[in-house]
Amino acid sequence: MLRLTQHRQSILDLINASNRHWDADEVSRALSDAGQAVGIATVYRGLAALEAAGLLDSIQLADKKRYERADKAHHDHMICTECGHIEEFIHETIEALQLSAAKERGFVLTGHQLTMFGRCKSCDKQE
Amino acid sequence: MLRLTQHRQSILDLINASNRHWDADEVSRALSDAGQAVGIATVYRGLAALEAAGLLDSIQLADKKRYERADKAHHDHMICTECGHIEEFIHETIEALQLSAAKERGFVLTGHQLTMFGRCKSCDKQE
DNA sequence: GGTACGAATGATAATCATTATCGTTATCAT
DNA sequence: ATGATAACGATAATGATTATCATTCGTACC
Known part of the structure; x- marks a missing residue:
């Protein structure tokens, strides 16, 4: 089962505190800037896991995937x-x-x- | 200006003769099978050029782009x-x-x- | 508290579609 | 035919994402 680890909590908090759409690289850099750097693979896995758990939404753009808060109505x-x-x-x-x-x-x-x-x-x- | 070369004509004919959605690799293999192999870069460039000229339509899927005939209404x-x-x-x-x-x-x-x-x-x- | 086992992590290699490079070749207007 | 330029092909490069694998973490259970 999914484990909501510290890393994943950080990713979730970051995105939940914002109103924007994040790609994996932006999340990685934001966490680094906040002094809690995590491996880029962990970011990808974390985002996918959080989305699978319904805690994040995403849109697939041509080149990359962007994640956003899930606490909103479908749009x-x-x-x-x-x-x-x-x-x-x-x-x-x-x-x-x-x-x-x-x-x-x-x-x-x-x-x-x-x-x-x-x-x-x-x-x-x-x- | 765009040149409708033999290669591009082959790509266009292939797609126009079908009712499916092709990705670059499929086009490349179909042309090879038909004995008129062209470089994969040429396929990519040809598809892009034909789309820019309005001779092909495309849909962008998560992983790849697929091309289809353009002689239909928007859908x-x-x-x-x-x-x-x-x-x-x-x-x-x-x-x-x-x-x-x-x-x-x-x-x-x-x-x-x-x-x-x-x-x-x-x-x-x-x- | 200690242990075991599955999940998560991180560094990095691998993948895969697509684009860029660049020397060569084809096309077309004149 | 000639010159300008677009197209071609082989291949390197790119960029996002996934796979690998050894190590570490989290948690359920004794």
Whole structure:
């Protein structure tokens, strides 16, 4: 069974105390900066274990995986391709329509990921 | 400007003649099998060039990028996590709701990717 | 408190898709 | 045909992630 070790607690605390999306490398560096460095492999394993336990959520981007707090309702993401800002949004109707679209095709939905790309308000102004 | 060379024409023909989603390695092996092997770097460059020219579409999965014919309307994907089957679906309302959700937040949408995961009809039966 | 066993750790090698490099070759406009 | 430039191929490099494996930790049980 999963052991919530000190290392994993540190990872969890770090992410829970923030409102951002972290990749493994950022977590590793933040822990180092806080004087509690852990091996990068441990960070990867810790993140995966915490996600498997439902204590973290994640989004899979093209190049890397980013983790975030799990104590929020399900939501999707809108990513600014200029500045990297990630905005979260919830859209009940889109969720419901996905479910019915799946059902129509005999699919049993286990998950989905909706990611929108574009320019955020401030980046769009500066153009 | 893009040159539609023999190599790229082969890649395009291969994908256009099919109804599946190809990754670079699969394309490379299929061309080899057909007796017209090309370097793997050429495959990658060809796929990227053809996509940039609007002659191919792609979906970015967690591990790799897969290409498909571009002569279809925009659509999203439903992927069976058991057998890998990829089903395409179009949902105008979801599309429209995404646009308005972005607009509400001041985002200028340039693209999106909606991927649903689950078990397809036949895999679900066998369970 | 001591012991045993499975889980976690850390350093590092390995993997794997993709991109960069660079000398050579093909393509196309003139 | 020629010159400019895009494409090619072999291969090295990259970068995120996973595997390996010896060591250490955590915890249940005596």
